[in-house]
Amino acid sequence: xxxxxxxxxxxxxxxxxxxxxxxxxxxxxxxxxxxxxxxxxxxxxxxxxxxxxxxxxxxxxxxxxxxxxxxxxxxxxxxxxxxxxxxxxxxxxxxxxxxxxxxxxxxxxxxxxxxxxxxxxxxxxxxxxxxxxxxxxxxxxxxxxxxxxxxxxxxxxxxxxxxxxxxxxxxxxxxxxxxxxxxxxxxxxxxxxxxxxxxxxxxxxxxxxxxxxxxxxxxxxxxxxxxxxxxxxxxxxxxxxxxxxxxxxxxxxxxxxxxxxxxxxxxxxxxxxxxxxxxxxxxxxxxxxxxxxxxxxxxxxxxxxxxxxxxxxxxxxxxxxx
Numbered sequence: 001x002x003x004x005x006x007x008x009x010x011x012x013x014x015x016x017x018x019x020x021x022x023x024x025x026x027x028x029x030x031x032x033x034x035x036x037x038x039x040x041x042x043x044x045x046x047x048x049x050x051x052x053x054x055x056x057x058x059x060x061x062x063x064x065x066x067x068x069x070x071x072x073x074x075x076x077x078x079x080x081x082x083x084x085x086x087x088x089x090x091x092x093x094x095x096x097x098x099x100x101x102x103x104x105x106x107x108x109x110x111x112x113x114x115x116x117x118x119x120x121x122x123x124x125x126x127x128x129x130x131x132x133x134x135x136x137x138x139x140x141x142x143x144x145x146x147x148x149x150x151x152x153x154x155x156x157x158x159x160x161x162x163x164x165x166x167x168x169x170x171x172x173x174x175x176x177x178x179x180x181x182x183x184x185x186x187x188x189x190x191x192x193x194x195x196x197x198x199x200x201x202x203x204x205x206x207x208x209x210x211x212x213x214x215x216x217x218x219x220x221x222x223x224x225x226x227x228x229x230x231x232x233x234x235x236x237x238x239x240x241x242x243x244x245x246x247x248x249x250x251x252x253x254x255x256x257x258x259x260x261x262x263x264x265x266x267x268x269x270x271x272x273x274x275x276x277x278x279x280x281x282x283x284x285x286x287x288x289x290x291x292x293x294x295x296x297x298x299x300x301x302x303x304x305x306x307x308x309x310x311x312x313x314x315x316x317x318x319x320x321x322x
Contacts, residue, residue: 004113006204007031007069009060009103010079012040014161015118017047018197019077024048026201031069033058060099066106075204076107079118083131083163084256084264092134101141108146114204115149117142121189121214122275123153129270139212147210150203152196154215155275158295159193160302169230169306171262177239181248181263184224184240187274189216192293199284212281217291220276229296233303 006023010016011032020030030053034040037057044055058065060080070076078100085091100117107115119135126132142149158165172178199215202208221229224240231238243251248268256264277283284291304310 004074004204005029005031005072006075006077007033007073008077008079009033010081010118012043013079014159014163015157015193015196016079017043017161018159018193019079019200020044020047020053022197022201023204024052026205028052028204030054031056031073033060033069035060061094061102063102063106066103067110070103070106070110070112073110073112075114075116076103076112077116077118077200078103081118081120081135083267084261085130092130093137096131096134097137097141100138101145104142104145104149114207114209115142115146116200116203117149117151119151119153121153121155121216122270122273122278124278124280126270126273129273130266131270149210150208151212152199152203152215153212153281154196155189155191155217157193157196158190158299161193164190165230165299166302168227169234169303172227172231172236172238173234173306175238177241178227179241179243179248179251180224180227181243181245181268181271182223183242184222184227186223186271187220187276188223188226189218189220189276190226190295191215191217191291192295192298195284195291195293199289202289208287211287213287214277214281214283215291216277216283216285217293217295219295221295223271226295230299230303233296233299234306235308236306 006028008016008030011020012034020032023030030048032044032053032055034044034055034057037055041055047053080095080099082090082095104115119139123132123135139151156164196215227240252263252265252268255262
């Protein structure tokens, strides 16, 4: 029996790299699509043994190229997403709404076996966020074109390769105080990348279709609690200062002008809403794929990079447990 061919868009990101390794180790062939092979190719090619991965450079709106790729795929997985808009091309509408529409339409034409879309948790309530609105529009477009699709809505995803815990620990390490929005009361259910990858793998392997699944970790924590845990893990003491909404909006307006914004006005609006399971859809726990990773234990594996003694601090951390 020939191995299934999995076509992955957004393969060079944190989730994509882990997914490639998981799939190829379990006898799935992967075609990884990137917009810049020169920049991302060396990362992608090292994620699997030769013969199990093919790296393709493509403009994601090149319909002819998309048809060529999809015609040879059994499973299509779209993980392309942006946190902020940049230029005329990288807009929420283009990336989160128009591209999923085009991709799901072509997948339906070729009648592929599975289409999996990575969306976001908590977007139903965030009506005033352009990010959330574009994600919702993308989901609607996909369901119209490909009713058998699986929509995954993960909470914040963390790992040593993330842009969440690593950025927070960097800021906590450098700043004497840390400003928080909405008093840090926004709730999250962080999910480790390995747990999310297991969900995607099981969906493919068990041929699950026609579902929206909220992918969550095994605990609910506020943003303020996350900061306190990270401070403890990197052995730092910092003042956490709740920022009034007016100042929060002014800071976001300024910070969003940076090449890589720390926060934007749209992200600030999004932070007003909890990022936890809604009860409207099944979670990964409901379909028998529970998250097993513990936040503190997983972050502890790589937090030493932000501790005073670097890698040597691991010895001290072990001593404190004896």
